[in-house]
Amino acid sequence: MERKFIQRAIELARYGMDKNEGGPFGCVIVKNGNIIAEGNNRVISKNDPTAHAEIVAIRKACKELGSFQLTGCEIYTSCEPCPMCLGAIYWARPSRIYYAATREDAAKAGFDDEFIYKEIVIPPGDRKIPMKQLERSSAKNLFSEWIKKDNKTSY
Numbered sequence: 001m002e003r004k005f006i007q008r009a010i011e012l013a014r015y016g017m018d019k020n021e022g023g024p025f026g027c028v029i030v031k032n033g034n035i036i037a038e039g040n041n042r043v044i045s046k047n048d049p050t051a052h053a054e055i056v057a058i059r060k061a062c063k064e065l066g067s068f069q070l071t072g073c074e075i076y077t078s079c080e081p082c083p084m085c086l087g088a089i090y091w092a093r094p095s096r097i098y099y100a101a102t103r104e105d106a107a108k109a110g111f112d113d114e115f116i117y118k119e120i121v122i123p124p125g126d127r128k129i130p131m132k133q134l135e136r137s138s139a140k141n142l143f144s145e146w147i148k149k150d151n152k153t154s155y
Helices: 002-018 053-065 083-092 103-108 114-120 136-148
Strands: 026-031 034-040 073-079 096-101
Touching (some): 002 026, 002 034, 002 053, 002 073, 026 053, 034 053, 053 073, 053 083, 073 083
Antiparallel strands (some): 026 034
16 A cells, blocks of 8 residues: 555656756545555745645645644655655654655756755754845744733643
8 A cells, every 4th residue: 555655646746847846746545444645746836835735735735634743644755755745744743654766866867855954963053055044032032921821722
């Protein structure tokens, strides 16, 4: 069964690539042995740098489930997720991830995310796109309010 789902993710990658919607990346999300959402990379067609296959599929799956989490779901993706997608996957909390190609395979095709992995550990002000902290105390107060909020939904 796993093979069927990973093959579908690869088919979606080919479809998006052939339609020039984006790079050769596809993803399916499965729950209880059934595909509940699919996605292919749509960065080019949507002019959206976040429209990676995994993000597209996660958005559809969450809508389908009426939840912001993918508890009990499995993600099948044509390639090892990039840092953005990996972060989204962890926030969605599926039970398992299956992938086909590696990030090294993607890098050889021009999709090199290694610089992002390296940037994450560099202090914010020293990154290639420098970050500057402003108004920490004002923003930090929001966290204090959140902690005291009675009707919050934790995630």
